[in-house]
Amino acid sequence: MTTFENLSSHQKLRATVHRDTKSICSETCHLLGLEVTKPAMEVIAELVYKKISVYGADLEAFAKHAKRQTINADDVKLLVRRNPTVLAHISELAGNISSKEKRRKTSTPVAKQRETPAPKWKEKDMEKSPVVFRPPERKDVEAEQGMELDIDNMIDLTFE
C-alpha cells in the first residue's frame, strides 16, 4: 500500500503541489458555481509543477547574470516582464513587502517615541488601503486551513 511516508522526496513535493492546486482550483470554480473534474485539476497541477521547475532554472540564470548568489524580487519581476498585468500585480506586492520590512526595522528602535502616533497611522492605512493589511488575515486563514488539511489528510496518490 502506498502511503505518503513511503514516497521519495520528489513524489512528496509533487503530491503536495497537487493537493494545493486542487484546493485553489475547487475554490476558484466554486466561486463561479461550477464543478471541476479530477483529471482537469491533475493537468493543472502537473502544469504548475513543471512551470515552477522552469521558473527555478530561469531565476537562477537571472541572479547569476546579475552576479548575485541570492535571488531577489527583481529577478521575479524580470521573470514575469512579458505579462503586464501580472507584472503590475507582483510589483505592487513587492512594494508592500519591502515597505513592511522597512517599517518593522524602523519601528523597533523608536518604538517608545512613536507609541501614540503609530495606532492612528494604522487606522488611516486600514481605511485607505485594506490591501496592505491583508497578509495577517491570510496567516490566520492559513492556520485554519492547515488544521482542516490535517483533519482530512487524505492525499490522493493515484497520479503518475
Place this chain on the structure above:
Amino acid sequence: MARNTKENGDSIDPASVASNVKCSFKQDIIKDLLNSSFQDNKTKLGNDALTLVVEVAKCLVQETCLRASSQALRDSCDKVDLEHVEKCLPQLMLDFP
C-alpha cells in the same frame, strides 16, 4: 490577468473572484521545488522572492481555472472538464512565459 474575453457577456468578474480565493501554495513546498531545480548549489532564494513566486504560481492556477470555466460556460457545461482546460492551454502558455 491578461484576459481580453468580454465577448460572451457571462457574469464572470475575474478580478473579484481572484481576490476572493483564500487558498494558496505552502511557501516551503515552493522553496523545496525551486531549490531542487537549481543547478548551482550556491544559489539561494530570498524571502521576498519566494513570496512573489508563490503569488505567481497562484495566479497561474487561478488564471487557468477562470479561462477553463469561461470555456465551460461557453459550451454550456456545469462541470469544468479536461477538454476545457486543453482548449485554453495554448494561449495560457503564451501569456505565462
